[in-house]
Amino acid sequence: MDENITLPPNIEDIPPPGLALVEELDKLLLVQLRDGRKIIGTLRSFDQFANLVLSDSKERIIVAEQYAEIPLGLHVVRGENVVLLGELDAAREPPPGLQLVSEAAIKQAQRAEREADKLKGTLRSRFFDFLDDI
Amino acid sequence: MLFYSYFKTLVGKEVTVELKNNLAITGTLHSVDQYLNIKLNNIRVVDERKYPHMLSVRACFVRGSVVRYVQLPPGSVDVELLHDATRREARGG
Numbered sequence: 237m238d239e240n241i242t243l244p245p246n247i248e249d250i251p252p253p254g255l256a257l258v259e260e261l262d263k264l265l266l267v268q269l270r271d272g273r274k275i276i277g278t279l280r281s282f283d284q285f286a287n288l289v290l291s292d293s294k295e296r297i298i299v300a301e302q303y304a305e306i307p308l309g310l311h312v313v314r315g316e317n318v319v320l321l322g323e324l325d326a327a328r329e330p331p332p333g334l335q336l337v338s339e340a341a342i343k344q345a346q347r348a349e350r351e352a353d354k355l356k357g358t359l360r361s362r363f364f365d366f367l368d369d370i
Numbered sequence: 371m372l373f374y375s376y377f378k379t380l381v382g383k384e385v386t387v388e389l390k391n392n393l394a395i396t397g398t399l400h401s402v403d404q405y406l407n408i409k410l411n412n413i414r415v416v417d418e419r420k421y422p423h424m425l426s427v428r429a430c431f432v433r434g435s436v437v438r439y440v441q442l443p444p445g446s447v448d449v450e451l452l453h454d455a456t457r458r459e460a461r462g463g
Binding site for chain 1: 374389391393401403404405407409422423424425426427428429430431432433435436
């Protein structure tokens, strides 16, 4: 066990929080947002809250084995919405086993998936209602 | 500051970070800061098939505010040491 933890921290030794993103500047990143969206872009700037500036960004939508990319251009992301920043491995890009489709096709697939989820939800709640009744 | 110091002692160890959206990522702890933002290398996602977008990600930065749990390697907590450090911090360093 490291003894660092017992030492009173020296204020000059502590880097300001949020600085770890310096290493990611000008790299192509995948940013996952709190609402589940994934944005791919080049990190141009950031601050201690993980507010981000992404250039040439695009949203990547994956449904089952298909994916599509929707160009978004320059984006500023408010830090509170950031879940995770992933460094993309060029060797595994585009993601293996996924098939690129058009924006219209992916939107349709997304709608179909949402409908299926809703149906599953209704069936489940009906089943529980039924259990409550007996 | 206590947990920041504690996490710093875990750098280089393998941890599993579970996020508030249920995504769980295992990787080598690369760095941590005062907000408990975490950087992981050589990551693998626990339920990979459910999160296909993570397939092409090898290293990642996780914002501290979205972390639910950090699963630690066994034997990485020296309770006595943490006790002492806690008391010292409670006394105001």
